[in-house]
Amino acid sequence: MSETSERLPAGVERRSIEGRSRLATRGEPVYGEPTADGWRTWDPNRSKLGAMIELGMDHGLVGDETVLYLGAAAGTTVSHVADFAGPTYAVEFAARPARDLLSAAETRDRLIPLLKDARRPETYGHVVEADVDAIIQDVATRGQAAVAVRNARFLAPDGRLLLAVKARSEDVTDAPAAVFERTLDRLRDRYEIRETERLDPYHEDHLGVIATLR
Amino acid sequence: MSEDTDATNGPDGGWFDGLDPEDDDAAAAIIEGRAETPRGWPTLAVDSGFADDTDDYYDRLRAAATRATRRTVRERERADDRQLIHAVRAMDDCERTANEVAERATEWAGAIFDTAPTGVDGARDVAAREPNEAAERRAVSLATRAVDLADERDELSAYIERTAPSVAPNLSAMAGPELAARLIALAGGLEPLAKKPSGTVQVLGAEDALFAHLAGRAPSPKHGVIYTHDFVRNTRPADRGSAARAFAGKLTLAARVDHYSGELRAELHEDLRERIATIRARADSERADTEGVSADE
Numbered sequence: 397m398s399e400t401s402e403r404l405p406a407g408v409e410r411r412s413i414e415g416r417s418r419l420a421t422r423g424e425p426v427y428g429e430p431t432a433d434g435w436r437t438w439d440p441n442r443s444k445l446g447a448m449i450e451l452g453m454d455h456g457l458v459g460d461e462t463v464l465y466l467g468a469a470a471g472t473t474v475s476h477v478a479d480f481a482g483p484t485y486a487v488e489f490a491a492r493p494a495r496d497l498l499s500a501a502e503t504r505d506r507l508i509p510l511l512k513d514a515r516r517p518e519t520y521g522h523v524v525e526a527d528v529d530a531i532i533q534d535v536a537t538r539g540q541a542a543v544a545v546r547n548a549r550f551l552a553p554d555g556r557l558l559l560a561v562k563a564r565s566e567d568v569t570d571a572p573a574a575v576f577e578r579t580l581d582r583l584r585d586r587y588e589i590r591e592t593e594r595l596d597p598y599h600e601d602h603l604g605v606i607a608t609l610r
Numbered sequence: 611m612s613e614d615t616d617a618t619n620g621p622d623g624g625w626f627d628g629l630d631p632e633d634d635d636a637a638a639a640i641i642e643g644r645a646e647t648p649r650g651w652p653t654l655a656v657d658s659g660f661a662d663d664t665d666d667y668y669d670r671l672r673a674a675a676t677r678a679t680r681r682t683v684r685e686r687e688r689a690d691d692r693q694l695i696h697a698v699r700a701m702d703d704c705e706r707t708a709n710e711v712a713e714r715a716t717e718w719a720g721a722i723f724d725t726a727p728t729g730v731d732g733a734r735d736v737a738a739r740e741p742n743e744a745a746e747r748r749a750v751s752l753a754t755r756a757v758d759l760a761d762e763r764d765e766l767s768a769y770i771e772r773t774a775p776s777v778a779p780n781l782s783a784m785a786g787p788e789l790a791a792r793l794i795a796l797a798g799g800l801e802p803l804a805k806k807p808s809g810t811v812q813v814l815g816a817e818d819a820l821f822a823h824l825a826g827r828a829p830s831p832k833h834g835v836i837y838t839h840d841f842v843r844n845t846r847p848a849d850r851g852s853a854a855r856a857f858a859g860k861l862t863l864a865a866r867v868d869h870y871s872g873e874l875r876a877e878l879h880e881d882l883r884e885r886i887a888t889i890r891a892r893a894d895s896e897r898a899d900t901e902g903v904s905a906d907e
């Protein structure tokens with residue numbers, strides 16, 4: 397696991413789009429992102445997972461895996477994930493963005509939209525399969541660590557949690573570093589933290605976390 | 611993986627359990643089903659004959675999940691701010707009543723069982739007891755009502771957290787779902803809230819204080835229910851008035867965008883953060899001047 401060269405999942409490439417080399421996946425555009433030859437730009441400024449990959453974090457994604465994505469919103473990031481991964485369960489609890497998520501899912505035959513509350517995994521435990529290869533979480537609401545802990549039941553023993561923590565969602569006034577410490581502590585109930593990195597300059601006051609089950 | 615591979619029935623089975631793939635309403639199974647523990651559903655579905663192979667399984671699952679999501683989205687969009695108003699008022703009623711009944715029940719139980727804890731937690735202890743005679747039965751039963759009310763309060767709170775973001779996305783993102791719901795309830799709806807001047811929004815929920823002020827008995831209130839938000843509460847007292855004014859101004863804009871367009875507008879939230887940061891920085895630099903501390907954020 398000590399590659400120094402960049403490891404991109406199969407299905408994610410650096411392509412020259414509009415004269416710049418950019419992360420890209422193959423699929424129908426979703427949010428007006430620039431495209432070239434069927435490849436769509438994966439903008440790290442708009443995607444925490446994109447930023448984690450761009451920053452060289454050890455995401456462990458290889459392509460074709462089964463993914464549980466928590467906080468899918470309108471599908472910006474999860475559409476890229478579905479472009480390179482296998483079955484991708486996309487959980488979002490707000491109706492408005494879910495409407496756009498449905499459009500993103502139209503051309504992606506393994507993107508499974510679920511209008512569910514990620515704090516209540518028992519409401520989708522009958523749908524999402526056991527032993528997914530990765531849980532990707534970007535919910536940006538208070539209690540982010542608790543959500544990851546509760547959803548640990550879905551993760552395969554050798555699977556990974558790829559988590560973006562937004563400091564302001566926990567406490568708008570406390571220093572982000574203190575918020576991150578508390579969040580990591582809570583995560584340690586179920587996970588072993590493998591790597592953390594601030595997602596600046598792409599996302600201010602966000603921490604990228606990679607963890608495995610303990 | 612799990613030990614038994616036959617598809618189970620009952621509450622902890624897969625969404626496809628007992629479904630006829632051709633006839634039954636698979637979307638309803640996705641919406642209403644439940645299982646604490648996930649299992650290897652694709653394999654189980656193939657083994658039980660629901661799907662021909664895992665590809666077929668995922669095709670069916672995606673079709674059902676898409677239909678379920680579309681159906682729920684439509685339903686939610688129809689549910690409007692009225693439900694939110696009822697929910698937030700009911701939540702407050704449940705909380706107040708739960709506490710009141712719990713006090714009474716635990717006081718009574720204290721006289722019978724000589725136990726001490728009071729409040730809703732105390733009521734939970736009492737409710738778990740086995741009553742032996744008539745008075746005990748009444749006290750335990752009363753404690754059970756208090757616990758039920760407290761649980762209902764939590765359910766209402768979860769409902770508000772889920773619903774407010776679709777009724778008022780910007781207001782919820784800015785104030786948090788509960789405060790957003792309270793503001794909507796105090797104004798009597800999203801539309802009336804959107805039409806109020808920001809000075810009114812600032813003191814919503816402080817009607818009593820405002821009335822006292824108008825009657826010449828008190829200073830004018832600087833903030834109403836928005837005081838509960840970190841932006842105001844965690845700002846030093848000297849700056850709370852400006853923080854409340856800035857916050858109310860942006861909340862008013864957020865309510866207007868929610869009412870008239872419903873689109874999430876990121877720049878609205880950025881602006882507010884900058885305003886609050888400026889107000890805080892003022893305090894920090896004054897503190898730094900006197901203590902030599904530097905603020906990081």
Ligand SMILES: C[S@@+](CC[C@H](N)C(=O)[O-])C[C@H]1O[C@@H](n2cnc3c(N)ncnc32)[C@H](O)[C@@H]1O
Nearest residue numbers: 467469472473488489490513514534535536537
């Ligand atoms: C920052 S946005 C996600 C953006 C998205 N991950 C992307 O990059 O395209 C956070 C989303 O999480 C959703 N969310 C927050 N709490 C949730 C919960 N408990 N269950 C499901 N979704 C939740 C919000 O409604 C919002 O759409």
